[in-house]
Amino acid sequence: MEPITKTELGLPLIHKGKVREMYQYGEDKILMVATDRISAFDVVFNEGIPYKGAVLSTLSNFWFDKTQHIIANHIITTEMPENLPTYLEGRAVIVTKAKPLKIEVIVRGYLTGSGLKDYKKTGMVCGIKLPEGMKDGDKFPEPLFTPSTKAQEGHDRNITEVEAAEIIGQEKLDFVKKKCIELYAFGHEYLLSKGLILADTKFEFGELPSGEMVLIDEVLTPDSSRYWPMDKYAQGELVSLDKQYLRNYLETLDWDKTYPPPKLPKDVVENISNLYLGVYEKITGEKFLTK
Numbered sequence: 001m002e003p004i005t006k007t008e009l010g011l012p013l014i015h016k017g018k019v020r021e022m023y024q025y026g027e028d029k030i031l032m033v034a035t036d037r038i039s040a041f042d043v044v045f046n047e048g049i050p051y052k053g054a055v056l057s058t059l060s061n062f063w064f065d066k067t068q069h070i071i072a073n074h075i076i077t078t079e080m081p082e083n084l085p086t087y088l089e090g091r092a093v094i095v096t097k098a099k100p101l102k103i104e105v106i107v108r109g110y111l112t113g114s115g116l117k118d119y120k121k122t123g124m125v126c127g128i129k130l131p132e133g134m135k136d137g138d139k140f141p142e143p144l145f146t147p148s149t150k151a152q153e154g155h156d157r158n159i160t161e162v163e164a165a166e167i168i169g170q171e172k173l174d175f176v177k178k179k180c181i182e183l184y185a186f187g188h189e190y191l192l193s194k195g196l197i198l199a200d201t202k203f204e205f206g207e208l209p210s211g212e213m214v215l216i217d218e219v220l221t222p223d224s225s226r227y228w229p230m231d232k233y234a235q236g237e238l239v240s241l242d243k244q245y246l247r248n249y250l251e252t253l254d255w256d257k258t259y260p261p262p263k264l265p266k267d268v269v270e271n272i273s274n275l276y277l278g279v280y281e282k283i284t285g286e287k288f289l290t291k
């Protein structure tokens, strides 16, 4: 099947993100469609990744379901109404429209990525002091809760908990932090049982008109998380089964990480598609049905 990089559904489009398209659906609902677009360093690539949107959406549904005992989420239904195109099946959900919190929150269990860069420079990750001598892939004594701004344009910026509290208020921050740590712990333990290490992951929360705070967007997917195979990790090797694979490839190019994006070679596109399908199967224990 050809990758889907844009949709036109004849419904009011309220937001077009890097990956998702959000259509108004009734008064207080959104039809959230995950396309096959991929971005890195906040630049969207021209090539779509076959099945990616469906993998992200179906995997998020899996996790939304599994984490309901920790926190409620925005899903209303994963079934598509009959009057919508069938290609949406598996890649779209109907969700409650929420007011997204103005921060994003990352939980990091292991030192890597931008955290590693920060640590090498400052001995800290997002302002949190850490033991000396840590190296790429080392586990933190405790998972770190590291908020960032949610930029409309351009890059998110890491902020301290004090700054985050100034943006959303201390009470909401305390709630979100507690839930994030529980969600990470749950995901980490679950994935260990599947032979995967959850190195870090990003969550987004939204507020309902009732004031209830719920989990929105996507959860514990290869776009929002880093996962490493445990057997390789035990041998001292960090193998990326997620979007980090693309970032690693891009580091080999002479590209300044600003628009326009370089063309992604066919084999890179195929490898990412296979990584995402593979990780879906590892996590859910079910074959991803590619039609």
Ligand SMILES: Nc1ncnc2c1ncn2[C@@H]1O[C@H](COP(=O)(O)OP(=O)(O)O)[C@@H](O)[C@H]1O
Pocket: 015, 016, 017, 018, 019, 020, 021, 022, 030, 074, 095, 096, 097, 098, 099, 100, 204, 206, 216, 217, 218
């Ligand atoms: N239930 C919801 N209500 C309102 N906004 C949502 C909901 N779920 C997700 N969103 C927002 O919709 C957008 C999803 O599109 P995405 O492509 O992931 O955007 P981004 O480029 O910001 O990553 C995000 O801005 C996210 O915060």
Ligand SMILES: [Mg+2]
Pocket: 017, 019, 217
């Ligand atoms: Mg997003």
